[in-house]
Every structure is written in structure tokens, then in C-alpha cells.
Amino acid sequence: MLFNSIEFVFFFIIVTALYFFLPHRFRWFLLLAASCFFYMFFKPVYILILGFTIVIDYYAGILLENEPDKKKKKRYLVMSLIANIGVLAIFKYFNFLNTNISGLSQLMGYNNPIPYLHILLPIGLSFHTFQAMSYTIEVYRGHQKAERHFGIYSLYVMFYPQLVAGPIERPQNMLHQFHEVKYFNYNNTVAGLRLMLWGMFKKAVIADRLALITDPVFNDPHSYSALSILVAAVFFSFEIYCDFSGYSDIALGSARVMGFDLMKNFDRPYSARKISEFWRRWHISLSTWFKDYLYIPLGGNRVPVLRRHFNLFLVFLVSGLWHGADWKFIIWGALHGFYSVFGTVTEPARRKMWVMTGIPKIKWLDGAIQKATVFFLVTIAWIFFRANTTTDALYMVRSVPKAIAEGFTMLMTRVNALNIPISAGKLALCVAVVGVMELVHSIQKKRSINTLIQNQPRALRWTVYYLFVFSIIYMGIFHNRQFIYFQF
């Protein structure tokens, strides 16, 4: 079920109402049943995969807790991880690996006898697998007690707001919440609905509107001018942010209405001044997952410099692979790895040179240039993420310098070099809605939007709500557009 569908509106109202009407002891069952229904709305059979990993990890958790022998404990953890990663490997990476084997075999004059699997990738597989893995790892480390209630454990993996695209939760944050008695809280509910409204606005009004420009250009870049390609790439940066953070906001909001606190997944990532800062603000639940369960176990910051850089690069490479079984995602991850390592290595020299220019004395300019640089680098990497093929992505990246020249010529001669598939009015609307988002972000930088709205008179509050509700209903794009991150 998509958050941006009428079905979800009814689903959410019914589930939330029932949740508060039912006594606490039945609530876990309601939420679990609702989550199953939510997931089965996409493709019912894939619930079996979820069921498989849930059963494995549930018993793995209990075995891990009961086992005093460290070696055996480790064995249980490894078995649980193999089961989880095995499911990922079969459904997500098998065909990718097989394609590469076929390519290599052909180069060597052989035919690859391994057949392809004709299976679809279950929605949100990487998300709930990582969430399940964090449970067994935390139980192994002794940070979390094993959950004995099978229903509650299942709910930890399947809780519908964050089931298909995160945030990837930790058991310490979630499991105790399912045991706690939740009471209806007016302020929580209103704050949750407000967050859902904002998320829906970002998805339906901004992201899916920008997709009207980005989709045709990315699907057929050779038919568009270099400037159009650059514009589409910039718009895609906003599209993917609004799409994913919109999903996260709806997830956080719908959970908050029922009294659950999910972890924050985004924090104005495009205001980052460094790539490392970008990753502290973008998909926070995944970045911290990789930090906690990969980067630190590899040695973290306590290893020699070269090894540290290698580890950092490796984490980004794996992050790219986590996103998708395709070379373009690996390149995307590698680019971010390169940005991070290169940024760290050259930072002292760059800082010296930067001070020499005198720009750091002008704070706003200093900030603007740094933010623009990070945005530009991230946008270049997004091209690989979104392009249909690596060849298309390379073509688009090669168009960037030409685009800058085209833009300059357009300014001087006023001859239109844009051939994007949208009218000037609609383009202006795209820029305007992105502007609205940035305005909200600039307010958020200084104070909490929640507090700000709460302190206004009701007439003003309701006017703002109506503006957003009507924008979504009458300006939103609803062509059954999935969330981009559902594919992972």
C-alpha cells in the first residue's frame, strides 16, 4: 500500500481508531495484522520471506541470550546473519552476480551454465533485513534482551509505518515501545498529523511534480540539451530528497499519532558543508547502521590512517551495493567514498588555500560556497543513482561542462537552450514548490516548526493546514507513483 494513495488514508484512519479503542493487550495483534495487510497489498506471497527471517531471528535472539559459550554464541549470530544476507543474496544480488559471471565467461570464451532466477525483488527487502540484523547483533552484544513475545518481535520487523523504506530502527528504540501502554495524546496526534501532511506535500506536490521533468530526461538523455540535463539532475536531487524524506515524515508522523517515536532520518542534508556532514544528515538510520555494524567493527577511527580511509571507502561501496544490484549504484557509492576520503586527505591543504582567498571572513559567502560545492558533488553522484544505465550516466556527467557553457550563452543571448518537456509555467511552479520547502527549512534552522505553529492563533494555524491540504489534493500528482526507495 502506498502512503500517497486513498487506500492508505482509509487504512490509517481505521487502524489508528481501532488502536485507541482496543485494550493494550490486543494492540500488538492489531498492529501486526494491519502491517501484514499493508505489506501484502503489494504482493502477498512475499510475506513468506519476511516470515522466514522473522522466525530465524526470533529464535536466534533467544539462543544468543541463553548461550553462555562465546564461541557458540558467535556461531548462532553468524548463522542468523547468513540467513538474512542469504535472502538478500538470492532475491537481490543473484541475477546481478550471474550477469557479471556471464560477461566474464563470454570474455574467456565460455558459456555461463547458471540459469537466471525469474523472481521479483520483494519491496523494502534491504530495509527490513537490516532492521532484523540489528536485533540479533544487539542481542549478541548484550545491548538488548531477547524478545520472548513472538508477536512483538514480528511487529518490530513489520511495523507498517517503517516496514518498506525505514527508518531502519534499533531494537533498543523500538521494542520497549510496543510493550508500553500508549494513551491518546492530543499534542502528539496533531504533531504526527502535521508531519504526515508535510511528508505528503513533499512527495505528491514536490517530488512527483519534479519527476515530470526528470523522468523523461533521465530516460532519454540523448534527446535533451546539456543544459536540460543539468537542470534535470539538479531537480532530481530535490526529487529524491522530497520523495524519501517525505516517506520518512509520513512514517514518523503516522507512528507518532499512535504514540511511537521513530528515529529521525533526515536533517536538511543539502545544507551540509562537507560530504561527511551530508551523511550525518541524509538517511541517518542507514548511515548510523553502517557506522555501528560495519565501520566500527572494521576498526573505526582507531586504525592507521590508510586503513581508516580504506574502511571508509569500503563502507560507501557496500552502501552503494545495499541500494541496488547494479554497477551504477556501486559507482554512486564509490563516488561518495572518494569524496569522503579525498575530502579528509586534502582538508588541511584546502583550508590553508581557502583562508588565503579571504572568503572565510565573509561568513555567508563562505557557507554558500561550501554548501553549493557539496550540493554539486552530491548531484553528480545522483546522476549515477538515477540514470537507467552507466553509459547514460557517463553521457550525462560529460554534458555538465557543456551545460554551464550553454547556460552562460543563454544568459548573454537570451536564446532558449532548455528543451525540457514541460511548459514555462509548470517549470516556474516546480521552482516555487522547491522554494516553499527551502523556506520551511530555513525556518527550521532557527526554531522548531512544531512550536512555531502551535504558538499561532487557531485561525492562522488552520489556514496553513488548509493551504497544505488543498495543495496536496489539487496540486499533487497521483498517478500511483511509488516511492523511489521502495525498490531497495
Add this chain to the structure above:
Amino acid sequence: MKKFTLRLLLFCLAPLPLLYFLQHVIDTGLKRSRNFFYAEWSDLYHGKINADLIVCGTSRAWVQISPRILDSSLNINSYNLGMDATPFYLQFERLKLYLRYNRKPKYILQEVGYTSTLVRTKELPHPQQYLPYLSDTTIWRVTQNTDEPFSQEDRYFPLYKYNNELPVVKEGIMSYLGRGVKSEKYKGYMGMEKVWDSSFYQFRQANPKGKVFPVDPQAVALFREFLDYCKTNDIKVFMVYPPAFIESLYATINREEIEQVYKRFSAEYNVPFLNYMYDSLNYSRSNFYNSLHLNKRGSEIFSAKLATDLRPYMTK
């Protein structure tokens, strides 16, 4: 929780009267509008057409057959109900609606071809034209049989059907206030003052050996139903295959098969088949703006020619 539920209900219900009023304003405005599609629908529903001769078909009727020329040449009252890119079953349904609100015509001039009449598509071109009429059960039923039917939200949630249709909303409000934009159409016809574009050569590039347009048996059956319907209602039908740029005709591999279908209908129902497949107009690109559509000059020459060819049947 009670306080919250009451406030939520108030929040949801409070704007509904305003939304329904706005929808009424826009619907009414569009039903009065003289703009593009809306003018013909308005004339049809208000029973203002009452023509002796109705031109039906796709854009090949709409931009190629001028009622002004037919009227003056044949001394009758004609009206062009051509609908751009519209499948035949929608044309047929509009004809039935026409007969519900208007006097029965003596003649129907049905444009025929290979792109819409004998193929079965479920497209709904220009869905905006139906928006003010979604409460009409016929329009609702007919548009539900398409690839992209309107949703229940479109039908019942106020103004939702105008989602992302700002120009349509503007036209509705302006027409309601009596300031709508009038299209240049005359009795449904609009000559196109355009020059030849390259779309045909793109088609040729994509289909270097030409293309087969398969004749769909269900579409043929529907066309038969249409002829039966006209016969029952005592309306004389003319089938017209309008001019098309000669190279596009040659690119239609099964053109003879298509021609034969119409010839068989002509013989079976005693319906004249005015065939301009090989007309002299077809040999000059200067008469067309693309391979299937005559420009204004070409359409006026063709309309005059058509009127001349129709005259013998009218005097009988």
C-alpha cells in the same frame, strides 16, 4: 480524544460547502464556455445544434470538413462533431447523446480511416472535456471503459477532478463570470494554419517498411452496430475517407484490406463511400500540415470538393 475527533470533523467538513460551491461555479462555467472542446459539448447538451447534417469522426473530420462551406454550397445546416484522436466507440456514444438532446439529423457524414474506426483502442484523449459532465451517467459509464478511467474521488470529492487543471479551472471561472475565452472554431470546425511538420518522417524512420494497421473484428462489429443504429433511426450515412498525404497511404501496408471493409459496408447498407484515398490533393505536401491532416487551405479545397460530391445524393 473526543475533542480531537470533533475538531478533526470540523476541520474536514468546514470547507466542503465552499468547495462544492466552487465546483458548481467551475462546472457551470465550463458548460457555458465557448472554448475549444467545451463549446461543442455545451451546444450538444443545450440542444442548440439541431443540424441537418452532422460530421462525425476524429481530428480528420474536425480540422478538414468545414460546415461553413457545406452550408453555403448545399444550402443546409451542418455541424462538425469531430473529436481529436477519439476512438470510434466514444464518437458513437457522443452521437447517441446528441440525439437525446437535439433534433435528429437527416444525414451523418462519418469520417472513416485506419487509425480510429477499425482499430480498438481504450484511450481517452483530452479527458478535461468530460470534467464538467462527470455527474452525467452516460459520460461516466462511457469513460469508465477506457484505459485511464476517472476515479470515484474525481466524481464525488469536490474539485478533485480539477487536480492540476489550472487553465481549465480558470476558464470555468471566467466563463461563469462571462469572460471566457472563445475558440476560433466555427460549428465545431477549425482550419489549421500550420505548415508541414516532420512527424511523418519520424514515422517513416520508425517504420521503414510501412506499417500494418490490423482490422479488429470487434471494431468492425461496432461500426456495423452504428450503421444499424442509423438505419433504425432513419438517418442517411455517408462514409468519407478524407485525403491523406500519398506517402502515408503507401506506408499503410494493408490499405486495400481497409478499403475493402468500407466498400463491403457501402454495398451491404447502401451507404455512399466517398473515398479520397487517391485524391489529387494527396500528392502535394503544401495541402497538409502532417501526413493525415490537411491545413486550412487544403481543408477548404477538400470541403468544397466534398460538398460537390454530396450534392447529387442530397437532391435525390
